[in-house]
Amino acid sequence: MQGVSEAGIADLLIVGGGVNGAAIARDAAGRGLSVQLVEQHDLAQHTSSASTKLIHGGLRYLEYYEFRLVREALIERERLLGIAPHIIWPLEFVLPHEQHLRPAWMIRAGLFLYDHLAKRKTLPSSRGVSFAVHPAGKILKPSYKRGFTYADCWVEDSRLVVLNAMDAAERGAVINTRCKLKSARPEGGVWHAETDAGPLKARALVNAAGPWVGEVLGQKLGLNTKNAVRMIKGSHIVTRRLYEGDHAFILQNPDGRIVFVIPYERNFSLIGTTDVPFDADPNKVEISVEETSYLCEAVSRYFRTAITPADVVWSYAGVRPLYDDHAAEAKAVTRDYVLDLKHDNAMPPLLSVFGGKITTSRKLAEHALEKLLPAMGRQVGASWTGTAALPGGDFADFDKYLSEFRRRFPSLSPDLARRLVRSYGTRAERFAGTNMGEDLGGGVSEAEAAYLARHEWARTAEDILWRRSRLGLHVPEGTAARMDEYLSRAVSAG
């Protein structure tokens, strides 16, 4: 059996199929460890599908002197772009200048640091722009005359999680979705866990449960910890596309926060986010009326055409499981991560993950293994995840590969070919072709749904329409029911 050694004991049991758990599974499996991952719901069902979807250094973290985090994130930006060019791409940000909020010298200094804290190979450097010339001038109110542009990257957040899990599985890890860790206790130098899939044993346990990290420690393992997670809700709204053009905006708010407006899913604009302290059940996170108004007002302050809550076509919210550094304000809590390793004679290694970003997940996983492996009496070995392509990402130039794909599969419409390559990269070749079965809605064929069920752990229409993709925004009524019906037939047919 893969994922466990001869004695039925895995090297690692990872709790949590968000970006951090999946990245640790990938890295560990590639270093030869036997890995079991349990996720209580679907992969990326929680925080890791509710992000702003930016691979970014975090320009605003410079104001909190988070130089280590920003530098690490900027290095990761180029690395992730290299290993997953299908789901990650550069995005230009326009920052309208507001002298009374942040003086120009301060922004120039921040952007200079942002440009130079880490080496850039692909992304352009920042620059000052005049809105008499830049297309953003047509969208912004005429009082905005000048601003700045800089580059960061977009990421399909939940697909990044799935690709990490796929790569881990292809290297021998066992990924159990819809499988909750109920309890675990140390005995005879091994963790004995009870899960929905039955008992599991492991030499080390990784608690990557995101907003549940404290619950896993306290309720499932019966331990106390001095480290705590501070839950901060963040919400986004989606409207019909507010403007033409590929650039995003970073808007400064009078409360010192920033709000992004980003072109989304071709026909939409994504607007977020908020920072609201949260102490309820992380299973039930929703945008509030106040947050919706706050985001609409942020856009209306800058854009010629105001928006109101009536323009919102969809929204989502998530909880940031941040490391509690006792900052006074939600927006000031560190976005850096803390890895807490417990290990003594009575307890085999237990590593808990506090905080982190989608952007730093690969590096976090590397640090996690550098801490865990010596505690397990194993050699750390060379890091490898920064250069090995994620599934489907084994090409260098997106446009070039797309043209090649279209030549090979001429029966696909240009839009469908593009969507498939953006979603699956070279893996789309495994199911694309002339006979892809019935269209279940919105261009999702039976062949695509079958691929998602077989290789990406998709079990329901929601998994496909709202996490493996955001096609839920586009598909006609009845698609979800047809897809669920197809999936249940496909699963029962094995």
Ligand SMILES: Cc1cc2nc3c(=O)[nH]c(=O)nc-3n(C[C@H](O)[C@H](O)[C@H](O)COP(=O)(O)OP(=O)(O)OC[C@H]3O[C@@H](n4cnc5c(N)ncnc54)[C@H](O)[C@@H]3O)c2cc1C
């Ligand atoms: C509004 C918002 C915007 C953000 N924007 C960005 C951004 O633009 N860029 C960026 O880099 N980062 C961003 N982040 C941060 C990023 O999304 C998070 O740091 C990251 O997703 C956390 O991942 P995780 O794996 O730790 O947690 P999660 O994704 O929540 O995963 C933890 C998983 O553990 C599972 N679990 C819990 N208990 C159990 C159990 N007992 N058994 C089995 N499974 C269990 C849960 O079901 C969950 O799926 C944003 C976050 C928010 C909320």
